[in-house]
Amino acid sequence: MVVNNKQQMSVGQVAKRCGVAVSALHFYETKGLIKSWRNAGNQRRYQREVLRRVAVIKVAQRLGIPLADIGAALQALPEERTPTAADWNKISDIWRSELDQRIIKLTQLRDQLDGCIGCGCLSLKMCPLRNPGDELAEQGTGPRLLDPD
Amino acid sequence: MVVNNKQQMSVGQVAKRCGVAVSALHFYETKGLIKSWRNAGNQRRYQREVLRRVAVIKVAQRLGIPLADIGAALQALPEERTPTAADWNKISDIWRSELDQRIIKLTQLRDQLDGCIGCGCLSLKMCPLRNPGDELAEQGTGPRLLDPD
DNA sequence: GCTTGACCTCAAGTTATGTTTAGGTTTTAA
DNA sequence: TTAAAACCTAAACATAACTTGAGGTCAAGC
Numbered sequence: 001m002v003v004n005n006k007q008q009m010s011v012g013q014v015a016k017r018c019g020v021a022v023s024a025l026h027f028y029e030t031k032g033l034i035k036s037w038r039n040a041g042n043q044r045r046y047q048r049e050v051l052r053r054v055a056v057i058k059v060a061q062r063l064g065i066p067l068a069d070i071g072a073a074l075q076a077l078p079e080e081r082t083p084t085a086a087d088w089n090k091i092s093d094i095w096r097s098e099l100d101q102r103i104i105k106l107t108q109l110r111d112q113l114d115g116c117i118g119c120g121c122l123s124l125k126m127c128p129l130r131n132p133g134d135e136l137a138e139q140g141t142g143p144r145l146l147d148p149d
Numbered sequence: 150m151v152v153n154n155k156q157q158m159s160v161g162q163v164a165k166r167c168g169v170a171v172s173a174l175h176f177y178e179t180k181g182l183i184k185s186w187r188n189a190g191n192q193r194r195y196q197r198e199v200l201r202r203v204a205v206i207k208v209a210q211r212l213g214i215p216l217a218d219i220g221a222a223l224q225a226l227p228e229e230r231t232p233t234a235a236d237w238n239k240i241s242d243i244w245r246s247e248l249d250q251r252i253i254k255l256t257q258l259r260d261q262l263d264g265c266i267g268c269g270c271l272s273l274k275m276c277p278l279r280n281p282g283d284e285l286a287e288q289g290t291g292p293r294l295l296d297p298d
Numbered sequence: 299g300c301t302t303g304a305c306c307t308c309a310a311g312t313t314a315t316g317t318t319t320a321g322g323t324t325t326t327a328a
Numbered sequence: 329t330t331a332a333a334a335c336c337t338a339a340a341c342a343t344a345a346c347t348t349g350a351g352g353t354c355a356a357g358c
Contacts, residue, residue: 023346023348026346027345027347031345040354061345
């Protein structure tokens with residue numbers, strides 16, 4: 001293998017360094033999450049910056065964020081220069097508060113779980129566990145559920 | 150519509166009462182999550198108990214539990230008698246503690262997010278965000294990642 | 299200079315969780 | 329009794345996030 005240019009990496013090198021499959025990198029590229037250019041033989045070449053991008057993608061996925069949303073967030077990064085810590089932090093700030101929300105929701109759910117499942121209240125219109133946004137009969141479909149369980 | 154037998158419901162009735170589509174009930178049946186018998190004209194008939202089963206399925210889905218796991222949990226319910234509150238609570242106890250775990254993990258993740266994404270530590274082998282189970286280089290694939298980012 | 303490993307593209311396959319469509323039967327209500 | 333509503337099955341479609349396979353090219357080392 002030729003001594004690394006230090007500024008360009010092949011897809012296999014990136015895959016190994018990031019712990020993802022080559023096919024995943026291809027895939028991320030089709031989705032616009034990462035970029036590459038081609039060498040004379042039509043093979044992908046990457047800047048080192050791609051390593052951080054992929055790392056962030058994988059972390060975001062652990063947070064449960066869909067790829068499309070991750071891609072949208074990455075759009076906010078500057079194209080013209082290498083993103084700084086501050087650039088990345090803008091993104092992580094948003095994700096952290098989303099995570100906060102999710103934790104709060106799950107905690108509420110957990111607390112409601114005590115008792116609700118075993119008890120008789122699992123009705124669509126009454127039970128907090130079944131009624132996510134506390135929407136009280138706003139489907140306009142008229143009076144169904146006249147005889148809740 | 151014929152006066153309801155009170156003990157058997159059609160698929161449409163169950164769908165309406167549970168707030169799910171008829172196709173979803175068909176689907177749950179193919180997955181063994183719910184059961185029905187057929188009338189003379191080959192149409193599905195359900196016991197009232199199915200209403201609670203579907204309610205529990207939907208709640209579990211809000212908890213993020215995959216259908217296959219929900220089905221496995223429901224297998225624990227008694228076949229010979231109508232499940233009691235105690236039967237259901239056995240299941241919800243398990244799910245509650247799983248939820249506890251998930252909340253803890255997410256909270257850790259959130260706390261690590263502060264700083265980690267923007268900083269330089271997002272390497273596969275060092276960063277807690279990238280190293281889910283704190284597995285330290287145990288792939289046995291030999292020394293890769295000699296030059297972490 | 300040739301073999302082998304790495305790479306290329308494009309299409310199809312995979313899993314989860316259903317929905318939609320098509321073509322046909324049953325039930326219900328007027 | 330007849331038209332509409334509800335039901336039936338089987339297969340195809342949908343989305344996410346990739347992987348696998350087929351068929352062919354490029355690059356690196358002996």
